[in-house]
Amino acid sequence: MTRGPYETRLDPALWAYIDAVNAWHPPEIIGLPIDKQRAVYDRMSRAFHQGRPPGVKASDGLIAAAGRDIPVRRYRLEGNAAKAMVVYYHGGGFILGGLESHDDICAELCAGTGFDVLSVDYRLAPEHLHPAAFDDAVAAFEWAAARSGLPLVLCGESARGNLA
Incomplete structure (x- = not known):
């Protein structure tokens, strides 16, 4: 190189x-x-993959949204009362990535900030054309806003930075 x-x-x-x-x-x-x-x-x-920092626990779930379920993973720091929730949209050029590929990043965000992190496994192209990923991002945000009771921080990198 x-x-x-x-x-x-x-x-x-x-x-x-x-x-x-x-x-x-x-x-x-x-x-x-x-x-x-x-x-x-x-x-x-x-x-x-480096593994999750000590004390970070993750649980997988589904968000029901307009005829589909959106897989999510929520990260929490044990013994910590989170002051906010990060809604995280992974990168990958709109075609790559998911909950597993960005597990370390989300766990580190949780450990480093003390915030809960909700990682969203939105639909990927080309199987799901625009606005599928956008719709999933909005649905996850609306779900978090209605249920978390915490201030929200939108976060994404690369392609999904524009969703945030």
């Missing part, structure tokens, strides 16, 4: 991480069929 002017500006440990990610997720993945892209992404997510 050509590092150019960044060679000396980034810590060697960060370069090692970048190299590891690139080894798992090479640029040519974009040309693969969606199911193969998902398989590579899922394997990479499992390989990099």
Whole structure:
């Protein structure tokens, strides 16, 4: 990999991480069929999984919404009265990712903030065209607003940052 002017500006440990990610997720993945892209992404997510921080508990559930159920995972820090809830929409270019691929991120958010985190497993393209993901995001937000009793923080990265 050509590092150019960044060679000396980034810590060697960060370069090692970048190299590891690139080894798992090479640029040519974009040309693969969606199911193969998902398989590579899922394997990479499992390989990099660090586990949940101590005290973070997660429970899976479903949100009923207009003729469908939306899978969600709620993270809570044991012995902590959360002051807010993060509604989290994972990244993945609208086609990749889910509850498992972003489990670490959500658990770390919970541990680091003390907030509850609700991770939303919205429908992916191309099987579900627009506005399916948007509809799922709104339904999860409305569910959390009606039931959590906590202030809400919308959070997402990459493609789903725009949903937040």
